Amino acid sequence: MNLAELLSQQARHRPQAIALLDLTRGRLRQVRFAQLDEWGRRGASLLAREGLQAGDVILIFHPLGVELYAALAAVLRMGLVAMFVDPAQGTEHIARCCQLLPPKALLATPKAHLLRLTTPALRRIPVKFATGLGAPGAIPWRRWRSCAPSSWMAPCSPDTPALVTFTSGTTGQPKATVRTHGILLQQHLALERTLGLTPDDRVLTTLPLFVLSHLAAGASTLLPRVNLRSPGRVDGPGLVAQMERHRVTCLEGSPTLVDGVVRACEAQGRILPGLTRVFSGGAPVFPQLMARVQAVAPQATVTAVYGATEAEPIAAIHYHELDEDDIHQMQAGAGLLAGRPVPEICVRILPDRWGTPWGSLSPAEFEELTLPPGVPGEIVVSGRYVLTGYLHGQGDAETKIRVGETIWHRTGDAGYLDHEGRLWLLGRCAARVADARGVLYPLSVEAPAQAFPQVRRAALVAHAGQRLLALELDGPPTPTLLQQIHAQVGRDRIDKIWVLPRLPVDRRHNAKIDYGELRQLLIANQKTAAPS
Structure with missing residues (x-):
């Protein structure tokens, strides 16, 4: 299934429901599901008119906003591959990524197009689109408005590539993570079950890829006015005001961003009674933060989510599931309780050999290596949405283990499973002190x-x-x-x-x-x- 079909289903079933509330430009812009789907159809027509075909790669430099998701709807519908590179990593990083996966097209803001002046790899991209007021030598993306909505949707198998992102490459060649339509669909189903969002929810999130899942679930997503490049310096009072003004029921963000919201509430003596769910992840979520969140959002289910770029989510735990013994163990040095692995994921603990490839193992060898409950080691995972390899195999030897027909991903995290089957985290393997x-x-x-x-x-x-x-x-x-x-x-x-x-x-x-x-x-x- 083409992931864009899930958005079209929402447009057919709930055309007038709000899909996105965008505050990123300082003013409210509301987009309904029918509008977003139509914009995607028109954008697909423009992409096709400029010669792009299913399987072509399009590099996207665009901040969080309505325009990004309208463009993604068009890209997915066409069967193109959306490629994301962090421009903050510098021109050499951009050049290495473009060499690893040469784009056929570029879609970027006028400011991002300035990178063409210093980056030959961007100048060599054949087709260029510019959002906003446009850029010299680029096709104005706003021309989609005059295109007829496309009725065609590229047929996609579960293995059809959809999104490509890159590691920083600070220790060498960057690794490209390829998310297929099948992986994104399975990840959406897991997130839908874990987060429990419904069409009645309004979610404030700073996690760009999660927005796709929310749109597929029919939930309204608030894109806040916040500097995503520095979530540690978030305007907490401003974010709280946005949440209250737009009746947010669910908050998602890193522990640092959630902490900023909590600090603002604590300083002003405010309570957020409208919040029913708070999810935090992307870094360790300590029970002390969860307790403070519960204090300012007494009606909310507060959840810590553990995952990795290659496997999201892996495990989750609600604050109300923590008992006094769990808290005592964490304070006594047992690690950080991440909760039970989600049903879609298999978790095993192997001896910590981080930095040394495992290669291929037989199922019997793998089972013999698997550590029993309570014994710490390296966390490895497998499942339908776990990335089984990187583009061109770059980095596979270090991070993947083939066991028969199954590929296990090495998370790089240390931990153990307790006798109840819950996962405890001990931190990065590379950060251990020996x-x-x-x-x-x-x-x-x-x-x-x-x-x-x-x-x-x-x-x-x-x-x-x-x-x-x-x-x-x-x-x-x-x-x-x-x-x-x-x-x-x-x-x-x-x-x-x-x-x-x-x-x-x-x-x-x-x-x-x-x-x-x-x-x-x-x-x-x-x-x-x-x-x-």
């Missing part, structure tokens, strides 16, 4: 530290032959506080605590610790940081 005392995983000390309300972020790192816990605090680092934290995480496990003004985080969510940058920061700040 020394004469043994192996120490990040979340076994970061989770206990995050139990203190003064701790904004915590990170385990090896530095100068010692195990250090780096902290970013709300407020001054009093000796009493640092001693309490050190006692909680275990003085026999951590040598020192260092307090830094800010811990480095990932660009996408501003929530995951960048351990490599942290090590460099510790070297630069070791004379000024405050050790315990």
Whole structure:
């Protein structure tokens, strides 16, 4: 099935229902399902008129907004492959991605078209479209308005490519993740069951790919006015005002973005009674944040979702499912409870050999390697929407395991399954500290530290032959506080605590610790940081 068919079904069954509420330009723009489907049909006609055919790759540089999803509706309907590259990674990264998968067309904002001046790979793209006011040498995308709506939809098999995104490539050649129509459909079904959205819901989200699933489910999606390139600096009060004004029932976002909303409510003494669901993921979601969310949204089901680019979702847990023993175990260093794996995903724990390829294994060998409950190791997953490989096999040897006819994906995360079948996370395998005392995983000390309300972020790192816990605090680092934290995480496990003004985080969510940058920061700040 072509994924665009799900949007057309919503247009036929609920033509006047609101599909998108777009505040990204500072004013409200509402688009109904029938309108969005028609715009996609007209856009498909324009793409066909300019010579594009099913299977062609179109590189898209466009921010979150109505125009992006109208264009995606056209691209999917035509059977084209939408290719997304982060321009913030620089012109060399763009060039490497275009070499790995040469685009036939470019669809971009006028500002993004300026990259053509410094990027020969973009100038070589045969067909160029420009949104907004247009750009020299580019076809105005607004011409779709004068095109007749296309009645044709490209037939797609489950293996037909639909979307391509790239890793950062900071350690070498970027890897291209290819999501087929079949993978997107299975992912939508899993998200639909996990999130439980209905046509009565209005979702505020900052997760662009999730919007496709929401449109397929018939839920209205609010695209907020927020700087997605810096979710850690979100205007919390402004976001809360948008949620209240437009009667949002469901909030989705990274832990950092959700924290910004909660902080705004706490500072103003506000409650969000209209929220019925809050979902957070993309980085560790600690129970302390979930408790604070529950306090400002008392009617909401608060859920932490665990997943990866190659497999989303993997597991989920509701705040009300956590009992006192779970909280105690997390504070005692057992890791972070991610919940039960979703039914569509198989999870196994293998010995931690991150950095060393497994190659192919027989089913018997794989079962023999699988670790029993309670034993930590490397988390591997398989399932209908788990990406089984990267484009041209780039990166497959390091991250995939072939077991008979099944491909297992190595998440790069460490963890274990408990005797109830629940998944516990221990952090990134590459961030573990291995020394004469043994192996120490990040979340076994970061989770206990995050139990203190003064701790904004915590990170385990090896530095100068010692195990250090780096902290970013709300407020001054009093000796009493640092001693309490050190006692909680275990003085026999951590040598020192260092307090830094800010811990480095990932660009996408501003929530995951960048351990490599942290090590460099510790070297630069070791004379000024405050050790315990």
